[in-house]
Amino acid sequence: MADYKTLIDAEIWAFIEKTDSHYPPETATFGVEDQRRIYDEMCAAFRVAYPIGVSAIDRDYGGVPCRHYTSGTADVAVMYYHGGGFVVGGLESHDDVCAEICAASGFDVISVDYRMAPEHKHPAMFEDAMAATRAVADELGKPLVLCGDSAGGNLAAAVSHMARGTGLDIRGQVLVYPGLGGDYNKGSYVEYADAPMLTRDDIVIYKNVRLAGEEPVGDPRYAPLHDSDFAGLPPTVINTAQCDPLSDDGVDYQRALKAAGVPVHHVDEPGLVHGHMRARHMSARSSASFERIKEAVTALGKGKWPYA
Template identity: 35%
Template sequence: MARAGEDLATAPIDLAIERIRAVYRTWNRDTAVAQMRGDWDAAFGGGTAAVTCERVSAGGVDGEWISPANAPEHKAILYFHGGGFRVGSVASHRDLIAQIALASGFRVLAINYRLAPEHRFPAALDDAIAAYDWMLGKRLTPGNVAFAGDSAGGNLVLAAMLALRERGLALPVSAVLMSPWTDLAATGMSYVTRADADPIHQRPMILALARDYLGGQGDLRDPLISPLYADLRGLPPLLIQVGARETVLDDSVMLTDRARAAGVDVSLEVWDGMIHVFQMFGAELPEAHRAIASIAAFLGQHLHIKAERAPS
């Protein structure tokens, strides 16, 4: 939100919004998915964070280790990027991931899971689990691994943990969710109450992405598709961050309520004036730095290394 006396047109949040709109306004019904992905990566890729990046095949899934200096080898974060299961990649999210790595002191494995419409549910979920299995094969233990993800990636964080639990396998020690997309049926009242406040995401767009992910098959309320409807018992501690302007705000609020009712240790942070995955906009938003500092503190608490605060 603009400070007192500040021109709203130059408020930092408006700079972030314009970056997104600059991409969206070039698309129409005839824009190819490949073009959308290229545009998204070009708009949000890059970054100058002091990390090392190493390409790997994580159980057959294309991935990248993003590591700060002196990161412990026996602790790591597995990151799932957002993009509505249609766009997004390690490239588009590399700077955000790098900032989390730097602030927390932990190395991060980020993966390019398969995207729709070419690869529909459960391809992305299968890739997420394959990458986790690969990490455990590298002598990382579940107690030394945390999951993190934004938007559709937040969905994958939850779905992967639910699938692992169903198989009787060990879960990660904790998980971070940024603007998680937990309800592909889009039932939250925030789609109405935040429709005017959210400059980007409206319910028809969300439902179109959901249809794309499922391809006309499956139940939108299947817990592995929409984790909001899952039995959440037994999940590890969760940190959820969401912007107060988001139409998908209730995806986080309702998930928090259901998780707490199931006995899960969950912390919800609703950031005033912020938009979907505002943490990506560190160049524009001081709130992004503070949110990442909170993420780092949470990860440090559960991975048992004191995290340094990100700059405010």
């Protein structure tokens, strides 16, 4: 097992302790209403004000509740799919993250409040993500960048896979510590099984809540890594955290895209943990990582590929 005391610095330990004080490590075992209440309270404890010049309105796209952020006239739209294991989170949990991406890129950002488990099983969350994405493209007429963290990274990639050949103008995707359907019995799932912020046991709990029955086989809407064809996907930037059971999903996805000739860039952030974007205002490492994420969104939206 990993030596977290050596890998993780004092600022991230302070972040972990603050998170645990609001969101105890055992929260994934609680009832769904308690999980959501505790998660929302934790997110509120970290929330910061919008950057100057950013405004937002709540409205539906494709029948899906969304929040549309703008900082002026933009020629690109960013679709943002929030994390939370397909069980918790929503428009409030990632509100400030979306506002800061909007301010940094100058693009519109549309946060998608997709249906969640256990009330709605797979593929309901994917269906909402796709419906909102299509509606934004049709109504705004702008090229898109897809972005999401954790479960939202899964949705961003799933939309990218299923959008091939549909005419959607997707300039790129930015996946932040995504869960993409890797093998739970090897690699980072074993080495970082007991990581702070997210354990392998948590991942298994969320997977079982998300499913209506048996785990789908070969369904990229569920697990993009399970696709048989990775050709034709948009340029992709993957940002993973070293101390995270999910980190090898990013590694495996990079390999699959590279083998298929898709431009792909992967950064595994040393000493960072799952969910660390929330630490961006209290950790130098997380702040630098978030800068890379915002720069990736901006570059892809402009049709640039600044990676060797």
